Amino acid sequence: MKQRLSLHALLFNWRLKLAALGLAVLIWAAVSAEQVTSQWIPVRIDPVVRDPEFVLAGAPDPAEVRVRFSGPGRELWELAIDRPSIVLPLADIGNRRAFALDASMLRIPSGLSVNVQDIRPAVVRVDVQRLASRVIPVRARLGARSSQRYVLVRDLEVLPAEVRVTGPADRLAALDSVSTRSFDIVPDDSTFSQEVALDTAGMEGLSFSRARVRVSGPVDVRGERSIGGVAVSVPEGMMATPDLVQVGVSGAERVVGRVFPGGVRAYVPRDSLPAVLPPQGVDAPVVLDGLPPGASGRANPARIRVQPRTAAPPADSAPAPVTRP
Template sequence: MLLWITVSADQITARWLPVPVEIEIRDANHQLVAGPAPEDVEVRFSGPGRELWELAITRPPIRLIVRDASEGVQEFTLEPAQVQIPRGRLITAVDVRPATIQLAFQRLASAQVPVQVQVRNGPGPEFMLVGSLRVQPTQVRVSGLAARVNVVDAVVTRPIDLSGEVGPFERRVALDTTGLSGLKLSTAEVVVSGQIDRVAERIIPGMPVQAPPGTLVIPGSVELTVRGGESVLGALDRNALQVVIPAELVPARIPPLGTEVPLRVGGLPAGVQVVAEPRTIRLITAPELPVTEIRTVTPQPDTTAAGQEAGSR
């Protein structure tokens, strides 16, 4: 009996065994989204009975390498040579059923999108953000399925609280990945910086108004009230400001009595607000200056006796 079992274990035979399908994608532009279908196939092995029994337990996979995929469902052929039989085995893969499987792919893409900072609480009531928040990097790369990447317009940070900040600040903030599962970001966090300053006001009197060519303004100067960060207003140079009348608001024909026009103040730092008093001025056409005729007078000889006497000397 023992002799029969030994002979049977060494006898060459063939047997169908179920094995899993492994997929290796070497196409960097596509991702497997469904499959394989079916997940398991049967392989007909030939070899000693003892090794076939062991193979039924270990179930060596059949590996399909995909080097060139395209979007959608594709059918691939399975071959016995793709079965991963361990080295040293006296086993041969003879056949595969089913001989084809289906895989579904989607195209991959990547895009640079801007980072937007979410603010939960702004500065306190007596403080303000000077300028705007700065973020570094300003953009991140989003990679994944093209259908999902194409609808991502921006990536936001987790909300930050500015209510306790005073002066310049800088902090690392994580990006909010809500709704971005399955996508890859080039960085997980960004650096957000800015400056919180105390709100202040400053009055700048006697600012001249720049009139368009051929016009006069009444009054010729205004008073500016500027409001902004304390440090910004302290460094504000009145010579850097210009009070002008927007060219697009100057009528083609100015009425004889003039027309009221608004003012625009240029040269203000970011975040600074301004109010001019008065807010509008009267624009009139400059009067034409009279042309003065200048005549050249040629001296005439003196015919009087005194003149002749003086000439004879």
């Protein structure tokens, strides 16, 4: 009976009692939010290099520190959510690698009236490298499509031919040149001139005195032709198998047009052969001569068998006819 009465008394006006409890919690929260307290909050370090002779080479150690703030509880909650930062200016670095932190470096969201009581640790190490500068040549890189269609009459002209690069000394030491991006040309009356961007992919952290250069030069349409039945000359006392080759000629179309069978010579240099030829002979490269400047050629086959003239004919040659009495 007493238990039933107690339960009845607990549930009597339960809505009013629940509202009173909620109001008490709100009052407690409001008072707590305005009550001044302190709290440790993790803060990241953002180093900013202000010394023109150095560049940042890695993250600070440690990357975060703990800062003890004091202020109204409500504002400390906001600060923990917004995550302030410490902007560490690196000026007049010299040989220093350890830098002290202080409250003036903290970037706290506006409108918060919190105070800094302590920073731990108060010193961080920052990895920086001294900048170097050097001048390197620029190489023009012609696209594959243009290389197949056109022939350069002379080397491409790049203006300016060199650029100044600034960056960490160890990275500059391994850099001997910079190329342009691959580009295709559009000739105009056998010449072209166009601006091309430098290819700086993978060179983050390096700065260049310019991003584009002008590439120009004369070009000609590529031509090809084949010349058959060119005799191969070999040193005296030797014979070649086969003794005739085909010659494929390529180069500027106007130059290839001036190549004729009688003007091309194919031969095997003596210094490409051993001092004493074995009876079975050796394979030797065929060298071409007589091609005009701007043309290149290739013999087919590129290598032939060279044997002593007194040696027996090759095994795959036709047998001599048999004479019967």
